[in-house]
Amino acid sequence: MTQSLASDITTGPNQGDFDYSQKRIDDASSQLQVPLKTIDLSVGFSHSTILNEISLSFPKGTITALVGPTGCGKSTFLRTLNRMNDHVRGFWHKGSVVLDDVNIYDKSVDPLVLRRNVGMVFQRPNPFPMSIKDNVVSGVKAHKLAKRKDLLAIAESQLKEVGLYDAIADRMDDSPFRLSGGQQQLLCLARALAVGPEVLLLDEPTASLDPVSTSSVESLISALVPKLTIVIVTHNLAQARRIAQHAAFFFNGELVEHGLAAQVLEDPEHETTAQFVTGRMG
Amino acid sequence: MFSKSHLLRRKILDKAMWALATFSLVCIVAPLAWLVWGVVGRALPHWNWSLLTTKPGGANGGGLSTLIVGTLVITAGVAVVAGIIGIGSGLYLSELCPEGKGKILRTASEVLSGVPAIVLGFLGYTVLVVEFKWGFSLGAALVVLSIMVVPYIAKATEVAILQVPTAFREAAEGLGMTRWQTLRRAVLKPAAPGIVTGLIIALAIAMGETAPLLYTAGASNNFPTSHITHSPVGFLTYAVWTDYNQPLAGSAELSATAAVLLLVIVLMLILLSRLVIRVSKKYSINNSHGGR
Numbered sequence: 001m002t003q004s005l006a007s008d009i010t011t012g013p014n015q016g017d018f019d020y021s022q023k024r025i026d027d028a029s030s031q032l033q034v035p036l037k038t039i040d041l042s043v044g045f046s047h048s049t050i051l052n053e054i055s056l057s058f059p060k061g062t063i064t065a066l067v068g069p070t071g072c073g074k075s076t077f078l079r080t081l082n083r084m085n086d087h088v089r090g091f092w093h094k095g096s097v098v099l100d101d102v103n104i105y106d107k108s109v110d111p112l113v114l115r116r117n118v119g120m121v122f123q124r125p126n127p128f129p130m131s132i133k134d135n136v137v138s139g140v141k142a143h144k145l146a147k148r149k150d151l152l153a154i155a156e157s158q159l160k161e162v163g164l165y166d167a168i169a170d171r172m173d174d175s176p177f178r179l180s181g182g183q184q185q186l187l188c189l190a191r192a193l194a195v196g197p198e199v200l201l202l203d204e205p206t207a208s209l210d211p212v213s214t215s216s217v218e219s220l221i222s223a224l225v226p227k228l229t230i231v232i233v234t235h236n237l238a239q240a241r242r243i244a245q246h247a248a249f250f251f252n253g254e255l256v257e258h259g260l261a262a263q264v265l266e267d268p269e270h271e272t273t274a275q276f277v278t279g280r281m282g
Numbered sequence: 283m284f285s286k287s288h289l290l291r292r293k294i295l296d297k298a299m300w301a302l303a304t305f306s307l308v309c310i311v312a313p314l315a316w317l318v319w320g321v322v323g324r325a326l327p328h329w330n331w332s333l334l335t336t337k338p339g340g341a342n343g344g345g346l347s348t349l350i351v352g353t354l355v356i357t358a359g360v361a362v363v364a365g366i367i368g369i370g371s372g373l374y375l376s377e378l379c380p381e382g383k384g385k386i387l388r389t390a391s392e393v394l395s396g397v398p399a400i401v402l403g404f405l406g407y408t409v410l411v412v413e414f415k416w417g418f419s420l421g422a423a424l425v426v427l428s429i430m431v432v433p434y435i436a437k438a439t440e441v442a443i444l445q446v447p448t449a450f451r452e453a454a455e456g457l458g459m460t461r462w463q464t465l466r467r468a469v470l471k472p473a474a475p476g477i478v479t480g481l482i483i484a485l486a487i488a489m490g491e492t493a494p495l496l497y498t499a500g501a502s503n504n505f506p507t508s509h510i511t512h513s514p515v516g517f518l519t520y521a522v523w524t525d526y527n528q529p530l531a532g533s534a535e536l537s538a539t540a541a542v543l544l545l546v547i548v549l550m551l552i553l554l555s556r557l558v559i560r561v562s563k564k565y566s567i568n569n570s571h572g573g574r
């Protein structure tokens with residue numbers, strides 16, 4: 001199910017003469033494989049600029065935490081990585097977002113296929129108003145990734161993967177809104193994972209959860225690497241320290257500092273970062 | 283701070299609010315009870331099941347069979363015609379159309395819903411029945427009644443869709459669903475109860491109309507035919523309206539019986555909508571305890 005983006009997006013009429021070398025960007029500076037990165041990415045809505053020339057790489061199979069004060073543009077940045085902002089009024093961008101050597105804003109990229117490869121989970125659990133089972137396989141059905149008769153088995157295995165199956169094995173046909181908040185979020189994770197993404201974007205996935213649910217979501221996220229590459233926005237610095245290998249600090253639409261989580265979060269170079277990670281700033 | 287006068291004032295206010303609420307309730311329930319009492323009380327003493335299976339006409343006024351079928355046919359027709367156009371317009375207004383166009387459409391729709399039914403009926407008569415030479419017919423009736431209730435259905439649809447949490451939409455988009463898949467799975471499903479309620483109320487309104495039907499459906503004692511034009515259709519409100527003033531013995535009772543039947547059909551429509559809503563609410567975000 002995890003085909004590369006390139007193999008999917010070239011199924012257009014100009015498949016043969018699509019030249020990736022033009023979009024291939026050298027990354028000699030890094031020894032790590034980098035499936036996803038932004039290059040001089042500026043983003044805004046109408047006349048305002050929200051993000052200013054962000055260049056950030058997300059090393060393969062790791063968790064990168066995006067931290068920064070509220071309103072600094074973390075969510076906007078995250079949503080730009082799978083083109084969720086495309087339909088937002090006045091949205092514009094400059095620079096590029098590169099996934100597997102392809103600029104995702106290139107004309108040849110189908111945003112729907114892109115979002116299958118770059119999944120997203122939101123701050124508040126948002127299961128669909130349909131049965132738990134149908135929720136898990138909704139993306140699988142939409143992308144026609146499996147036969148009808150296999151759907152139940154897929155739902156079960158995905159729920160097992162997120163550690164929810166035992167709790168709800170006899171409630172597969174029930175409404176998801178009877179689950180606890182934490183269970184709903186795990187369900188949303190199962191739904192996102194079911195379509196076989198390569199990158200997962202998480203926007204404060206535990207912000208609305210209690211501590212116990214938070215820890216089960218955290219351990220799931222940790223278990224998803226190195227299979228997946230994960231970008232997580234969090235305002236919980238302790239959480240970033242617990243689960244992330246890399247971290248980036250945003251402030252007022254600027255990328256102030258990024259690198260290994262231990263370094264950025266414990267021993268930052270910049271004064272603003274230091275103020276933030278020591279709690280001297282909101 | 284907690285002086286006696288404070289407490290007293292709060293108590294009085296409490297009582298006053300309670301009295302007001304009770305009064306409002308009585309204002310709504312009393313006319314309904316009076317209506318049911320008056321109509322049923324008149325119809326019941328003369329109730330005869332054969333009224334349901336006998337054609338109207340004859341010395342004693344006959345029954346209501348063809349009129350019942352006529353009303354059901356007209357209502358079903360409006361459900362299809364106005365349902366498709368109304369839900370489609372609501373969908374267009376809330377999902378697809380650019381803001382500027384939406385304003386024009388919404389205003390037009392509001393103006394339309396303000397036009398008195400009898401004016402629409404008269405227009406239907408002059409344009410469809412006379413000008414287009416459709417004659418008194420189901421077609422003319424459906425067009426006029428649909429024009430009458432489409433704004434209502436469109437508004438109900440639009441409101442129901444706008445109330446769907448954006449979180450559902452985001453979830454669908456985040457999974458890479460197409461616009462149509464997003465609409466079907468994440469928007470229309472949760473909006474369905476609101477849309478169905480709007481549709482059913484519109485049908486109840488259409489069914490209870492008399493004036494526009496007199497102008498368009500005409501009147502008939504026979505069953506509706508398969509012809510959309512040139513074939514008048516009888517309907518229950520016609521009986522309510524005309525039989526009441528007939529000098530014949532039993533006419534007034536027939537009129538009351540027709541009214542009871544209308545009430546029963548409206549009641550069944552409402553029950554039907556409750557059923558549909560219950561089914562579609564099984565997985566609703568507001569239903570965290572419903573059955574399987």
Ligand SMILES: Nc1ncnc2c1ncn2[C@@H]1O[C@H](COP(=O)(O)OP(=O)(O)O)[C@@H](O)[C@H]1O
Pocket residue numbers: 045050068069070071072073074075076077088089
């Ligand atoms: N659709 C939008 N139109 C205009 N401004 C927006 C939009 N979405 C977000 N913003 C603005 O962008 C800035 C960053 O928001 P956001 O990315 O949500 O920050 P964060 O997630 O870091 O709290 C805020 O000032 C916000 O008001």
Ligand SMILES: [Mg+2]
Pocket residue numbers: 074075076
């Ligand atoms: Mg945010």
